[in-house]
Amino acid sequence: MEDKKINKEATYNLITFVISKGISNIGWSTYSFGMSLYILQITGSATNFAINFLLSSVPRIVLSPIAGYTADTYDKKRTILLSHLASVIAVLSLLIFNIIGQFSLIQIYVTTALLSSAALFNSVTFTSSIMNLVDDKRTQNAFALNDAAKNIGSILGPVIGGILYINFTLHSFFIIFIVSFTIAFLLDLTMDFRLFSKRDQKKVQEKDGDFKKKGMVSDILDGIRYVKNDVLLSNLISISLFVSLFFTSIQVGMPFVLVNELNLSSEKFGFVQSAFSVGMILTTLYLSVRKEFQYPFILAKRLIIVLSIQFALMVVPFFYPLSENIMFLYFILWSFSIGSNIIFMNTPVAVKLMKLVSEDYRGRVIGSVNTLSSALVPLGLFSYGILFDYVGAEAVMLATSLLSLLFTFVLMRKSILMRAHPEYFVELEKRKNNIKEKIGG
Structure with missing residues (x-):
């Protein structure tokens, strides 16, 4: 009976995980496409476009070790939910600035960097959580569906973005992003990120204390040594x-x-x-x-x-x-x-x-x-x-x-x-x- 219940929860986790990733990826891809077109239209500069692209790429290089440390040290579900919340607040702020007529290129750049950072923490934490969400037999299914959600989002985003850009105002891009990430937040809230965890929670809390005593840099280096050894x-x-x-x-x-x-x-x-x-x-x-x-x-x-x-x-x-x-x-x-x-x-x-x-x-x-x-x-x-x-x-x-x-x-x-x-x-x-x-x- 217990196995049946766990299997049901794993199925729910898998379905919810895929829907959440699919919706958030479409929202992100649509928003990115719209902002790229907007930058090119108002500036006519490839340099400004490149700066925005750079600001979306740099966080992956600089912050990935910190995102990995966070995923191992802190509660995974909380990290994922906070990343969604930070993304929604960032784009909501951009929408408000746009409504009151205080919209600027600098604000887009800052938001791009913030969204890219939040997406990184979300992605690293989610990937490291997959084996906690689903049973061993469905791990490959979960990884494959995660990739499918990314690829479908990257294709549908520009299509939706192109239609919106021609027929609607810039507000529509912000609203679609906010709605999609809010739905993803609510879906992720219902998932059990410890369903298949093999970690003893008391030991985890003790280890978390040790992590904080050792310091983040030392702990990141431990991860590198783990791979090297x-x-x-x-x-x-x-x-x-x-x-x-x-x-x-x-x-x-x-x-x-x-x-x-x-x-x-x-x-x-x-x-x-x-x-x-x-x-x-x-x-x-x-x-x-x-x-x-x-x-x-x-x-x-x-x-x-x-x-x-x-x-x-x-x-x-x-x-x-x-x-x-x-x-x-x-x-x-x-x-x-x-x-x-x-x-x-x-x-x-x-x-x-x-x-x-x-x-x-x-x-x-x-x-x-x-x-x-x-x-x-x-x-x-x-x-x-x-x-x-x-x-x-x-x-x-x-x-x-x-x-x-x-x-x-x-x-x-x-x-x-x-x-x-x-x-x-x-x-x-x-x-x-x-x-x-x-x-x-």
């Missing part, structure tokens, strides 16, 4: 960071190669970009109903090898000229397969990593990874921008493909994978022996 964790996090860095070659290279070099029309390029998102969404929906992969790190290694080859496939038309229609179809399939590959690779590994990391350290591990990956993205975008301009697309993408393969074989070598899935290699050895016996027989 685990060879499997450090190697797998390293490969994920390198994949993120190499993937910026696609972000920079796709528009450069398709539009500038291969002269694909902007309309067709839009469809190619959309195919990437469609691949991601369909794969997340598939993983949300599929049972968990038995050997996710083995799968990840194979998929990173495929991704490394896909890097090189972007420049195939340079060596084998194709007609525009064939080239368009080729890149649609290429973009779709990359989007699908990214989700197939990331979701099972994220689930396994969270299971490997102790509950006491999940927030700090996520925070540390966020900081590094967020710092690598602008570095990658800047570096690849220069490389594409001065070295050429063919050489850059082929070199990226080879480097990606090299890092994969080094960081995901057999000894590392044996730590993650020793049973896989035992089973593999049995199969080999059976084949030898059959051949010998």
Whole structure:
């Protein structure tokens, strides 16, 4: 009877979590799109647009370790609710300033920084809480649905934002954000964030006291040492960071190669970009109903090898000229397969990593990874921008493909994978022996 009740609560947590994330992501994406258009319209300056983008990115680099510390040290539910509340207050203030005619660009910048910071604390805390919200069997479903909510929000937001911007006033963007985040707040309020927690609450309170005595910096460093002391964790996090860095070659290279070099029309390029998102969404929906992969790190290694080859496939038309229609179809399939590959690779590994990391350290591990990956993205975008301009697309993408393969074989070598899935290699050895016996027989 007790198991049935817990299972029911876990189902409720999962459904509520997905609805909450979906609604808040749509609200955030719609608001961001509207503010970006507004900045471009009133200033006509790409610099001002870039400043707003920068203010939404910097908090991820600077505050991620603090967000991780907060997720591990303080009550997760309270942190998530406070992040929603802070977001609503920030946008409500912006709406009031707009109504009384005191609206300015500086206020948008400040609000962007505040919203980005609140979203970071929310995201890190929610991710570190997933295994407390749902049972072990549905962890992959929860991670996949979380990704689906993000991707659907990022697609619907600009669509809704475009309609609002043409037909309504700026107030509508603020109202949609406030309503969506208020609904998310009320939904999150009903969830049990300790349903599957394995932490003893008395020990947690004692540990919280120790955390505060030690200090935040010392505690963050403990999280970094935790990763460094685990060879499997450090190697797998390293490969994920390198994949993120190499993937910026696609972000920079796709528009450069398709539009500038291969002269694909902007309309067709839009469809190619959309195919990437469609691949991601369909794969997340598939993983949300599929049972968990038995050997996710083995799968990840194979998929990173495929991704490394896909890097090189972007420049195939340079060596084998194709007609525009064939080239368009080729890149649609290429973009779709990359989007699908990214989700197939990331979701099972994220689930396994969270299971490997102790509950006491999940927030700090996520925070540390966020900081590094967020710092690598602008570095990658800047570096690849220069490389594409001065070295050429063919050489850059082929070199990226080879480097990606090299890092994969080094960081995901057999000894590392044996730590993650020793049973896989035992089973593999049995199969080999059976084949030898059959051949010998």
